[in-house]
Amino acid sequence: DVKVTQSSRYLVKRTGEKVFLECVQDMDHENMFWYRQDPGLGLRLIYFSYDVKMKEKGDIPEGYSVSREKKERFSLILESASTNQTSMYLCASRSHPQGSNQPQHFGDGTRLSIL
């Protein structure tokens, strides 16, 4: 089974802090994704990565950046955390860059609170 592991289930940070959310997958997947999930808004894509050192903006990239130095790890960075970034963050991975019919596999999520 595919395993996508997010480093923290719950995280509390303060406004203005730089926040790192880590995600690791163990199936050598090329594609990785970061979403945020908010009540009434569903899942919204923040950033995604086709492969190592590659990144693309999703629908709501403002206030975030990402890093993919190794294939198995995809980090989401909140440069200067703000209260409107309080949310559930979900990481996902998917195999084969040509295979959009392949499903994405999700981690358990990080519930981030910015005070």
Added chain:
Amino acid sequence: GNSVTQMEGPVTLSEEAFLTINCTYTATGYPSLFWYVQYPGEGLQLLLKATKADDKGSNKGFEATYRKETTSFHLEKGSVQVSDSAVYFCALSDAFSNDYKLSFGAGTTVTVRA
């Protein structure tokens, strides 16, 4: 662009009732369709998928048929259990547009009472 519309919840049912969650889509090419489920406090899990017209995906008693003529992918289960209480998301990805992103519906919260 691609989009997914699913019925709004919340949906509350009694155990052994029949469940239907409607999902319709708009796509520029030939999408693959998915249903994901999110149990309380967890991430999303793939429930089932269909990659071409008339395909039927099934898993854990749930079924959905890819209907190109009605652009629909409705989720059904004949007899729900309390353990089916979760949020259900319909999603699509489109190979034709060479877009790696999933487009999600807003999610439908289902509560099954004993």
